[in-house]
Amino acid sequence: MVLFDLIMISLGVSMDAFSVAVCKGLSTSKISYKNALITGLFFGTFQALMPLIGYFLGTQFRDYITVIIPWVAFILLCIIGIKMIKESFEECKVDASFDFKTMTVLAIATSMDALAVGVTLACLKVNIIKSVIMIGMITFILSFIGVLIGNVFGSKFQSKAELFGGAVLIIIAFKILGKHIGLFI
Numbered sequence: 454m455v456l457f458d459l460i461m462i463s464l465g466v467s468m469d470a471f472s473v474a475v476c477k478g479l480s481t482s483k484i485s486y487k488n489a490l491i492t493g494l495f496f497g498t499f500q501a502l503m504p505l506i507g508y509f510l511g512t513q514f515r516d517y518i519t520v521i522i523p524w525v526a527f528i529l530l531c532i533i534g535i536k537m538i539k540e541s542f543e544e545c546k547v548d549a550s551f552d553f554k555t556m557t558v559l560a561i562a563t564s565m566d567a568l569a570v571g572v573t574l575a576c577l578k579v580n581i582i583k584s585v586i587m588i589g590m591i592t593f594i595l596s597f598i599g600v601l602i603g604n605v606f607g608s609k610f611q612s613k614a615e616l617f618g619g620a621v622l623i624i625i626a627f628k629i630l631g632k633h634i635g636l637f638i
Contacts, residue, residue, distance in 0.1 A: 458628070459579070459587055461621050466504075466570050467592035468537060468618025469563040470496035474596040475614070476547035477559075478603020486601075488551045493597035499560035500567050501589030507571020508581045523633030526573040530626035533566045537619030577629070 474492050481488060547559070567588065574584055599614075 458625060459584055460591070461625055462570060462584075463588045463591040464595075465534070465537075465618045465621040465625070466564075466567045466588060467496075467500060467595045468614045468621075469540075469566060470500055470560075470592050471595040471599040471614045471618075472540075473547055473559055473563050474599025475603035477549075477551070478600040478605070480547055480549035481600070481604055484601060484604045489597045489600035491551050491556060492600045493593040495556040495560040496563060496596040497589045497593030499564040500592035501585040503564040503567035504571030504574060504588055505581060505585045507568040507573075508575045508584075509571075511572035511575025523576075523629050526576050527626045527630040527633075529569045529573050530622045530629070533569055534619040534622035534626065536566070537615050537622065539619075541613070541615035541619065 474489075474496065477488070477492055478484075570588075571581075574581060
């Protein structure tokens with residue numbers, strides 16, 4: 454997998470976290486860099502851990518499904534992408550609290566897609582350390598900025614981020630499948 458694909462996957466899976474971060478910013482009456490930092494750390498950490506867990510789960514059965522690996526990657530990425538596009542049309546509803554319990558629940562909820570992406574990464578035999586660092590860093594940065602944007606600009610960006618993330622994952626899914634069936638080099 455080339456660096457561009459990894460960056461695009463990182464952006465795609467981080468869009469859930471970015472959208473929730475925007476909602477957290479909407480729910481906060483006064484802008485707080487501390488709250489933006491807390492959000493970035495929680496979301497970035499969980500978005501990095503989940504693909505790592507998915508990767509190790511995926512490596513357990515990778516050898517048994519080598520023939521269908523591109524199809525598995527295609528299906529998983531399409532399902533995640535379609536889910537994100539669907540969610541882009543839903544209203545932003547997020548608890549205003551930044552406490553440990555609330556942030557942990559939100560971080561787990563937004564990173565479940567990343568778990569499935571981790572399984573896909575195992576099937577594609579990528580450098581998982583480089584991948585999780587990239588996913589974690591991009592998610593941290595976007596989540597930090599998302600809280601600030603949400604506080605200043607409102608819900609204008611939340612649905613566009615989900616839509617963008619979903620579309621990116623679907624495009625990558627088709628690229629993987631296209632390489633497998635010989636449409637792309």
